[in-house]
Amino acid sequence: MTKNSVVIKGVAAIGNEGIKKHFKTAEIWQPLFELAWNGFDAAATSVSVDLVENSMHGIERVIVKDDGHGIDFDTLNDTFGSFNDSAKKANLALKGAHGRGRLAFHLLCRNASWFTRSSSVDAVIDVDAASIKEFVGRPLETQQQREELIAQGRGTLVELTHFTSSLPAMADLREKFSVEFGWYLAVHSERKLLLNGIPVAVPAHEAVRKTIEVNDAVFEAQVIRWERRPTSEKSFLYLMNSSGELVYKIHSSLNQKPNFFTSVCVTSAWADTFSKERDLLKPDAHTPTSRTWRKFQAQLDQLNQSVYNEFLLRRAEEVIQGYEKDGYFPTYAGLDEPEKAWRHQHAREMVRQIYIADPRVFHNANKKQAKIIIRLLDRLAVSNENDALLDVLNDTLDLDAASMEKLANQLRRSSLENIVASIEILQRRTAAVQQLRFIMNEHYREVLETPDLQKIIESNTWLFGPRYETLGAEEDSFTKIARRLREDVMARSKVDEEDVADEEDLAGANRQSDLFLARKFPTFDSSGQKVFKCIVVEIKRPAISLNKKHLRQLEDYADIIKRYPEFKSEKMHFELILLGRQISSADTQIPSRLNNLIARGEPGLVADDPRMKLYVLNWYSLLDGFELTNGFMLDNLKLKRDDYSAVSKKELVAELQTEH
Numbered sequence: 001m002t003k004n005s006v007v008i009k010g011v012a013a014i015g016n017e018g019i020k021k022h023f024k025t026a027e028i029w030q031p032l033f034e035l036a037w038n039g040f041d042a043a044a045t046s047v048s049v050d051l052v053e054n055s056m057h058g059i060e061r062v063i064v065k066d067d068g069h070g071i072d073f074d075t076l077n078d079t080f081g082s083f084n085d086s087a088k089k090a091n092l093a094l095k096g097a098h099g100r101g102r103l104a105f106h107l108l109c110r111n112a113s114w115f116t117r118s119s120s121v122d123a124v125i126d127v128d129a130a131s132i133k134e135f136v137g138r139p140l141e142t143q144q145q146r147e148e149l150i151a152q153g154r155g156t157l158v159e160l161t162h163f164t165s166s167l168p169a170m171a172d173l174r175e176k177f178s179v180e181f182g183w184y185l186a187v188h189s190e191r192k193l194l195l196n197g198i199p200v201a202v203p204a205h206e207a208v209r210k211t212i213e214v215n216d217a218v219f220e221a222q223v224i225r226w227e228r229r230p231t232s233e234k235s236f237l238y239l240m241n242s243s244g245e246l247v248y249k250i251h252s253s254l255n256q257k258p259n260f261f262t263s264v265c266v267t268s269a270w271a272d273t274f275s276k277e278r279d280l281l282k283p284d285a286h287t288p289t290s291r292t293w294r295k296f297q298a299q300l301d302q303l304n305q306s307v308y309n310e311f312l313l314r315r316a317e318e319v320i321q322g323y324e325k326d327g328y329f330p331t332y333a334g335l336d337e338p339e340k341a342w343r344h345q346h347a348r349e350m351v352r353q354i355y356i357a358d359p360r361v362f363h364n365a366n367k368k369q370a371k372i373i374i375r376l377l378d379r380l381a382v383s384n385e386n387d388a389l390l391d392v393l394n395d396t397l398d399l400d401a402a403s404m405e406k407l408a409n410q411l412r413r414s415s416l417e418n419i420v421a422s423i424e425i426l427q428r429r430t431a432a433v434q435q436l437r438f439i440m441n442e443h444y445r446e447v448l449e450t451p452d453l454q455k456i457i458e459s460n461t462w463l464f465g466p467r468y469e470t471l472g473a474e475e476d477s478f479t480k481i482a483r484r485l486r487e488d489v490m491a492r493s494k495v496d497e498e499d500v501a502d503e504e505d506l507a508g509a510n511r512q513s514d515l516f517l518a519r520k521f522p523t524f525d526s527s528g529q530k531v532f533k534c535i536v537v538e539i540k541r542p543a544i545s546l547n548k549k550h551l552r553q554l555e556d557y558a559d560i561i562k563r564y565p566e567f568k569s570e571k572m573h574f575e576l577i578l579l580g581r582q583i584s585s586a587d588t589q590i591p592s593r594l595n596n597l598i599a600r601g602e603p604g605l606v607a608d609d610p611r612m613k614l615y616v617l618n619w620y621s622l623l624d625g626f627e628l629t630n631g632f633m634l635d636n637l638k639l640k641r642d643d644y645s646a647v648s649k650k651e652l653v654a655e656l657q658t659e660h
Contacts, residue, residue, distance in 0.1 A: 008076050008137040023104050028165050029173060031104040033180050035064040035158050036193060038102060040184070042068025042156065048194040049177075051167065059167060062108075062160040070118030070154050071125070073137060080125060080135040106132055110162040115140075117149040117156075170196065178203050183230040183263045187238055203228060208307050214296045217270035221300055223307050226261040237264040237300075241271040248274060248288070253301050258363040260311055264304065309356075316355040319362060320348055328371045330378055347378040432460055433623050435652050440542060440581055440619050443649045455657040457517055457539065463622045464537075464577065482518040482536055485564060489556045525573060534567075537577045545584035546616060551593070551606065554578045558612055570611070577604070577615045579622075590616050 023030070032049055039047035044066035054060040071079060080102075105112040106129035114125040122145040125137040142150065146157050167173060174195055181193050182203040193200040204227040212219045235255045239248035248271070254262045270292065275285035286293065323329060329347055332340040351374060354361055362370055436456075517537040525531045538554065540546060558576055561567050567574075583590050593606035594616070600608065603621060607614035 006139065008073070009134070011134050023107055026104060026107060028107055029167055029176055031106075031108050031160075032062065032064065032167075032173075033177075034102065034104045036066075036177075036181070039064065039066025039068055039156065040191065042066060042070065044068035044155065045190060046192045046194070048197070050196055051170070059163050060161075064158040064160075065148055065155065066157075067152050067155040070156055071114060071116040071123070072118055073116075073121045073123040073139065076125065076135070076137045080127075080137070103127070103132055105129070105158075105160055108163060108165050108167070109160045110164060111160070113159045113161075115146045115149060115157040115159065117145060117152075117154050119154070122149075174198075174200065179228060179230060183224070183226070186224055187263060187265045188244070190244065203230075208303070210303055212296060212299050212303075214292050214299070217268060217292050217296070219266050219268040219270065219296055219300075221303060222265045223304060224263045224265065225307060225311060226263070229261045230263070235262045235264070237266065239271050239274065240265070240267045241274065242267070242269040243272075247271050248276060250288075252304065254304050254308060257308060258359045259315065260308060262304075262307070264300070266300070312356045312359065315359070316352045319355060320351055323351070323370065323374065324348075326367070328367075328374050330375055343378065347374060350377050429460075429462065429626070432656055433463075433626050435656055436460075436463075436619065437623050439649065439652055439656075440623075443542075443652075456653065457537065459657050463626065464617075478520040478534065479518045481564070481566065482534075482561075483516060485560050486516060486536070486538065486557055489553055489560065520572075530571075532569075532572045534572055534574045535577070536574065537579060540578070540580040542581045542619075544580055545582050545587075546578065546580040546590060546618065547584040547587040548589040550578060550580070551590055551616065554614055554616070555607070558607070558614060562612065572611065574612045575615065576613070577617060579617050579619070582618050582620065583616070 036047045036049060047064070047066045050063045050065075051059055052061045052063065102112075102114075105127075110129045112127050112129075116123055116125070122140040122142060123137055124140055125135055127135050149155050149157055168176070177193065177195055177200045181200055182205075185191060185193060185200065186202045186205065186207075205224050207225075208223045210221050212221055235252045235257075237248075237250050237252040238246055240246050244267070252262065252264045254260065254264070270286055273285050275287055278285070278287050278289070329344060332343050351362070354377070361373065365373060516539070518535065520532050520534045522530060523533045536557075538557075540550060544550075554576055558574070561574060561576075590606065594604070597605045597608065602613075602615075603625060604615035604617040605613065606616050
């Protein structure tokens with residue numbers, strides 16, 4: 001039997017399911033990436049990926065072709081017969097270092113055929129996804145070989161057929177190829193990757209080049225900074241010899257920098273005799289421990305740091321502008337314009353210096369945390385605690401001497417010690433709690449007109465807890481619909497003796513109005529998915545004592561909302577809050593509901609389902625909750641308990657309508 005008539009059958013040293021489980025987390029387009037990488041691993045200068053559609057615009061076949069050295073038919077058992085143990089693993093320049101990427105095709109289709117031409121023979125290897133561990137390789141006569149490979153003289157053409165999954169749209173697929181291979185194409189500018197005949201673009205980036213001379217060696221260094229993280233690479237330093245061959249690859253000094261992604265490419269004739277480790281057979285080989293390499297790395301690190309510093313300066317300004325646009329900085333209400341401008345610029349510089357010193361302070365903070373950090377910095381930096389603030393920043397940020405001096409200079413310019421106290425917000429909110437408590441004790445029988453109490457609530461939504469820190473302005477469509485539905489249930493109920501603790505309160509209660517607050521805003525649910533949070537607050541007039549009738553109103557309102565077409569989206573979550581001065585001592589249903597759900601740890605919770613939560617709260621619970629939550633600070637600050645007995649109801653309302 002001649003060599004050209006030999007058929008090679010083999011089995012990978014792992015079961016079918018064992019192979020497939022290696023790809024259970026892979027994306028559907030990953031097989032195309034793997035086949036393209038295999039082409040570059042085979043020393044291809046050009047790899048093309050072509051998607052061929054049928055008449056119904058579905059994928060009929062995919063062809064991945066390269067001009068590499070082809071597959072050696074004599075060593076198929078060392079390639080297709082191995083898994084996680086590729087013959088390529090000794091070469092650090094190769095991506096397919098585990099011999100498994102070629103089998104990822106089963107995620108897309110049932111059949112794959114590798115047509116290959118190498119120096120020794122034309123051949124084809126077939127693999128069926130149903131028995132993926134098995135392969136069949138057979139030689140081909142020249143006339144049986146694909147014309148493209150005959151024209152090239154060598155290479156491999158992989159044909160995928162019988163598709164079981166769909167690929168993304170071409171525009172999306174092109175972007176994914178760009179992100180995956182961009183770093184490689186930038187480092188190896190002589191190589192090409194085409195998708196349906198169009199070259200895959202290198203992603204947005206900027207490059208800094210510098211020639212570094214050390215002793216008699218010359219190194220051409222290129223630092224490439226990417227706008228987006230390459231999907232397959234961390235920040236690496238690539239060392240290539242004078243022929244452009246990659247001889248050494250290590251993590252660069254630029255790893256673990258937030259939003260900073262680089263590839264560092266170094267070319268030098270010094271690397272022509274490079275060896276990763278000292279070799280007794282090659283005593284003159286250059287190694288990573290040589291004095292020349294260490295001196296070069298020191299200068300390269302300086303170049304890297306300068307690129308990073310320049311990035312941080314620009315990035316800090318972008319972050320600050322974003323914070324300004326989103327309202328992270330204080331508004332300085334009540335201050336004159338020159339003082340506002342000074343305070344704002346001072347806060348900006350504080351944020352800039354801290355961001356440059358350690359970007360992770362803000363990079364790892366969510367919106368609320370970032371706002372708290374900025375506002376605390378603003379308060380403390382103009383108080384008499386500058387030295388203490390400097391000590392805290394020095395201890396926590398681990399600043400170098402230059403950064404510490406910049407930060408110290410910034411703080412030294414803050415000489416307006418009495419502009420604000422460091423605990424101004426807490427003081428104002430404590431005063432608001434005391435004023436509200438006095439109103440509920442002494443003025444609840446008086447007419448509190450809807451605009452008055454409405455504005456008090458809107459200026460102090462923090463009373464309901466941290467997640468209600470600010471509910472913003474009204475959102476017309478949701479508010480109007482919610483108000484109309486609410487009126488169908490609640491506005492028709494007549495106030496009677498059952499609703500008041502004392503009959504003398506009945507006349508006052510009939511003169512007052514219930515209040516209503518409704519807002520819709522984007523947020524995240526417990527699983528991190530973005531949803532609309534819809535908040536509805538029903539505030540019973542202060543003379544009313546909450547009872548089972550009001551609880552039924554809240555439940556009826558919740559049922560109507562659930563049935564209303566515009567509110568059926570799974571992306572809309574609701575919180576309905578019933579708030580009153582007190583819960584009736586004669587009522588048993590509300591206390592029973594509260595006790596049943598007390599283990600949830602959410603004060604006032606009376607009903608809970610995946611999209612709808614109902615709460616019943618009284619003013620005293622809210623006010624006590626604030627004082628308990630902030631008890632440590634209040635005790636240590638020993639804030640004065642003001643006496644409001646001589647203050648009129650009108651004056652208290654006006655003060656409470658000022659946002660705290």
